[in-house]
Amino acid sequence: MSKTLFDKVWDSHVVHRIKNGPDVLFIDRHMVHEVTSPVAFLGLKNRNAKVLFPDKTFATADHNTPTINQHLPVKDPLSANQLKALEENSKLHGISYWGLGHKKNGIVHVIGPEYGITQPGATIVCGDSHTSTHGAFGAIAFGIGTSEVEMVLSTQCIMQPKPKKMRINIDGKLNKGVTPKDVALFIISKLTTSGATGYFVEYSGNVFTEMSMEGRMTVCNLSIEMGARGGMIAPDKKTFDYIKNKEFTPKGDYWTKAMKYWLTLKSDKNAIFDKELDFDGNKIEPMITYGTNPGMGMSISNGIPKTINQNSGAKTYLKSLEYMNFNEGESMLGKKIDFVFLGSCTNGRIEDFRAFTEMVKGKKKSPNVTAWLVPGSRKVEQAIKEEGLLSILEEAGFELREPGCSACLAMNDDKIPAGKYALSTSNRNFEGRQGPGSRTLLASPLVAAAAAITGSVTDPRTLY
Amino acid sequence: MAYDKFNVLESSAVPLPIENIDTDQIIPARFLKATERLGFGDNLFRDWRYDSKNKPKKDFVLNNKAYSGKILVGGKNFGSGSSREHAAWAIYDYGFRCVVSSFFADIFRNNCLNIGVLPVKVSPNLLENIFNEIYKNPNTKIKIDLNKQVISIIETQMFESFEINEYKKENMLNGYDDIDYLMNIKSSIEEFAKKTPL
Numbered sequence: 001m002s003k004t005l006f007d008k009v010w011d012s013h014v015v016h017r018i019k020n021g022p023d024v025l026f027i028d029r030h031m032v033h034e035v036t037s038p039v040a041f042l043g044l045k046n047r048n049a050k051v052l053f054p055d056k057t058f059a060t061a062d063h064n065t066p067t068i069n070q071h072l073p074v075k076d077p078l079s080a081n082q083l084k085a086l087e088e089n090s091k092l093h094g095i096s097y098w099g100l101g102h103k104k105n106g107i108v109h110v111i112g113p114e115y116g117i118t119q120p121g122a123t124i125v126c127g128d129s130h131t132s133t134h135g136a137f138g139a140i141a142f143g144i145g146t147s148e149v150e151m152v153l154s155t156q157c158i159m160q161p162k163p164k165k166m167r168i169n170i171d172g173k174l175n176k177g178v179t180p181k182d183v184a185l186f187i188i189s190k191l192t193t194s195g196a197t198g199y200f201v202e203y204s205g206n207v208f209t210e211m212s213m214e215g216r217m218t219v220c221n222l223s224i225e226m227g228a229r230g231g232m233i234a235p236d237k238k239t240f241d242y243i244k245n246k247e248f249t250p251k252g253d254y255w256t257k258a259m260k261y262w263l264t265l266k267s268d269k270n271a272i273f274d275k276e277l278d279f280d281g282n283k284i285e286p287m288i289t290y291g292t293n294p295g296m297g298m299s300i301s302n303g304i305p306k307t308i309n310q311n312s313g314a315k316t317y318l319k320s321l322e323y324m325n326f327n328e329g330e331s332m333l334g335k336k337i338d339f340v341f342l343g344s345c346t347n348g349r350i351e352d353f354r355a356f357t358e359m360v361k362g363k364k365k366s367p368n369v370t371a372w373l374v375p376g377s378r379k380v381e382q383a384i385k386e387e388g389l390l391s392i393l394e395e396a397g398f399e400l401r402e403p404g405c406s407a408c409l410a411m412n413d414d415k416i417p418a419g420k421y422a423l424s425t426s427n428r429n430f431e432g433r434q435g436p437g438s439r440t441l442l443a444s445p446l447v448a449a450a451a452a453i454t455g456s457v458t459d460p461r462t463l464y
Numbered sequence: 465m466a467y468d469k470f471n472v473l474e475s476s477a478v479p480l481p482i483e484n485i486d487t488d489q490i491i492p493a494r495f496l497k498a499t500e501r502l503g504f505g506d507n508l509f510r511d512w513r514y515d516s517k518n519k520p521k522k523d524f525v526l527n528n529k530a531y532s533g534k535i536l537v538g539g540k541n542f543g544s545g546s547s548r549e550h551a552a553w554a555i556y557d558y559g560f561r562c563v564v565s566s567f568f569a570d571i572f573r574n575n576c577l578n579i580g581v582l583p584v585k586v587s588p589n590l591l592e593n594i595f596n597e598i599y600k601n602p603n604t605k606i607k608i609d610l611n612k613q614v615i616s617i618i619e620t621q622m623f624e625s626f627e628i629n630e631y632k633k634e635n636m637l638n639g640y641d642d643i644d645y646l647m648n649i650k651s652s653i654e655e656f657a658k659k660t661p662l
Contacts, residue, residue, distance in 0.1 A: 021631025
């Protein structure tokens with residue numbers, strides 16, 4: 001029978017099928033961070049249980065860490081306590097822990113691929129909804145809650161009903177200034193934040209096959225923002241080249257054997273999806289959000305949609321615009337920006353820093369803008385320095401911070417003040433997401449760079 | 465973690481007719497620093513409930529004494545966004561045992577089921593009726609019978625059946641725990657692990 005890529009990976013990981021219930025799915029890789037794990041470890045302690053497969057479990061500190069002066073003790077006692085808990089729990093259970101200051105430290109979804117922990121055909125979970133990122137390698141990767149973190153720590157399995165399957169196909173040639181982030185924001189604006197709930201998405205079409213691995217990660221990362229549990233892209237030569245010779249990828253004969261399996265990882269010709277959508281890549285423009293969920297996005301040169309044209313309730317829509325202090329019909333171009341945030345598991349990889357740097361090269365940061373440039377990992381930070389990007393950024397008036405999730409969720413001190421506008425390359429523009437009362441506009445690193453230079457929302461195509 | 469058994473719940477309900485309520489509203493990230501599952505109810509809907517000086521906002525429903533109960537009724541696409549189980553913990557810790565909406569985000573729904581909060585998905589029509597009845601009379605009672613899989617508005621006798629998979633239903637009715645189930649098939653998990661390529 002013809003199978004989709006998703007079916008192939010899922011079915012090969014089912015340990016046990018519960019009648020009229022969920023499947024018991026074996027998990028190959030479990031990523032753990034400081035915020036969603038302590039209560040899970042506490043649960044293990046209360047059960048007198050151990051981590052079943054410590055070598056399939058990887059821990060890092062990212063959500064609740066400072067992005068300056070990481071060599072100093074963490075000031076906030078609650079954050080320090082959470083980091084200490086993860087360090088102790090990792091030690092107790094024999095899990096490798098890449099904590100603050102470790103040379104492999106970084107955002108969980110950035111470091112997984114960097115060290116080859118992320119592999120095609122694997123099942124990967126983490127107590128974080130953006131685990132969908134790893135789907136870029138043809139893995140089934142999705143976010144889980146803390147009870148499920150405890151479940152995976154103690155049994156290496158998770159109970160999940162098999163989701164439905166959706167394929168999103170985009171062919172065409174992306175226009176200049178259009179990045180993978182724009183493609184993702186475009187899809188979400190069409191589907192809304194609940195349009196793919198209950199589905200696992202496969203992205204296909206030449207727009208995705210021509211994308212770099214970093215770009216594919218950005219797209220898969222944002223799958224959750226349309227409600228999908230995860231998204232995946234069939235692995236190809238680009239995927240294999242990216243992971244070859246990484247620390248945790250198979251070597252020698254094991255590589256050859258793995259390749260044999262990985263080459264089978266694509267949807268069969270006649271495979272059936274529960275839903276198929278097609279979009280035209282030629283028509284995508286640089287995108288920006290104007291509201292308080294990632295589905296409220298549009299082409300940067302459009303006007304804010306009228307309430308009357310909304311599917312969601314008028315009351316909710318107007319509440320959102322009121323929070324942003326925007327009016328329907330208005331253009332976003334020229335709107336004043338107070339902060340620019342480049343970073344996160346969505347756009348904190350080297351390619352994002354290259355794009356940003358290219359745009360600001362030879363120009364100066366607007367004096368009205370506070371810019372936070374936060375690499376996704378130590379490795380990204382190192383590459384920024386080695387490739388000479390740092391000196392270009394500094395010349396243009398920017399500073400580089402240390403790795404972490406930072407202002408994406410503002411658990412640490414990187415908070416946007418109430419009422420201020422932040423143009424962010426992150427993934428969520430919810431009310432208060434980047435600090436109580438903060439207002440977020442989501443966009444690509446190029447749009448972020450253009451705003452950092454001009455101090456207002458600017459179409460990056462006008463700056464080339 | 466084992467949780468309370470859930471069978472029949474009859475209670476007044478708290479209405480929150482806003483769509484796309486995300487988990488950052490349910491519990492903002494800055495309150496996720498605990499290492500134990502304690503006190504999350506105090507920060508449920510923190511930034512909608514309190515102003516920047518920590519004074520209760522009068523117009524928010526949780527600060528209105530007229531509305532109370534063990535059931536929270538929310539608009540479409542409830543619980544979208546982050547996977548933080550803290551959102552479900554905050555709802556539970558505040559005293560809710562059931563959330564009713566016409567659509568739930570996936571991870572949030574799972575998290576609720578895993579800690580003993582029952583998510584009940586109803587038709588948009590019933591949801592609207594529930595909101596209307598509560599606004600007419602804040603003491604309107606909603607009854608949820610898990611075994612029969614029926615939700616009803618007591619006053620108007622309007623009812624609807626809801627879906628839940630058999631396995632999860634048994635767990636909630638009996639307070640059973642998923643991990644206990646998996647522990648009992650541990651040997652087959654270990655056998656399976658030997659065959660996996662990774």
